[in-house]
Amino acid sequence: MNQSELTHQDLAALTNASLGKRLAALVYDGFLIVAIWMISSLALLAVTDSEDHLQGAAYQAFLYAELLIFFVYFWSFKGQTLGMQVWRIMAVQESGRALTPTQATVRFLIATPSIACFGLGLLWLLVSPEKTALHDLLSRSRVVQLPKR
Numbered sequence: 001m002n003q004s005e006l007t008h009q010d011l012a013a014l015t016n017a018s019l020g021k022r023l024a025a026l027v028y029d030g031f032l033i034v035a036i037w038m039i040s041s042l043a044l045l046a047v048t049d050s051e052d053h054l055q056g057a058a059y060q061a062f063l064y065a066e067l068l069i070f071f072v073y074f075w076s077f078k079g080q081t082l083g084m085q086v087w088r089i090m091a092v093q094e095s096g097r098a099l100t101p102t103q104a105t106v107r108f109l110i111a112t113p114s115i116a117c118f119g120l121g122l123l124w125l126l127v128s129p130e131k132t133a134l135h136d137l138l139s140r141s142r143v144v145q146l147p148k149r
Helices: 008-013 019-048 056-078 082-086 101-116 120-127 134-139
Strands: 089-093 141-145
Touching: 008 089, 019 056, 019 082, 019 089, 019 120, 056 101, 082 089, 089 101, 101 120, 101 134, 120 134, 134 141
Parallel strands: none
Antiparallel strands: 089 141
8 A cells, every 4th residue: 555545544543663664764854954964054154254143042043943843844744754764654633633833833842852862852752652752642643564565
């Protein structure tokens, strides 16, 4: 069955993705995000012609905003980041429907500090019987393992 042929009922019936697949997708996406940050930082440097803008809280907020836009776009409009596509996992609502932009934003805003705290939000998967991360529970979403084509 092709991924585009899956209905929201089909997605709701799928099992949740493992910690290993989630981490692999996160590492894969990390390389892409670093490349995006390098390009945007180079563009910022070219426009301002000063390295002063590439430091401080405003710059960190700029990078965080890029990260937010990246994940919210892919989770709400595609269901998957590039890393998630490679590992055949998808972020969906508990019902199997696509995440709304608001839901994806909430998911991101909860996921970043929970992962930044030594990955405790992801390690929640190890104690959760449903294999859900802390940000899955709080945003009422799931990351499901897609079937092989």
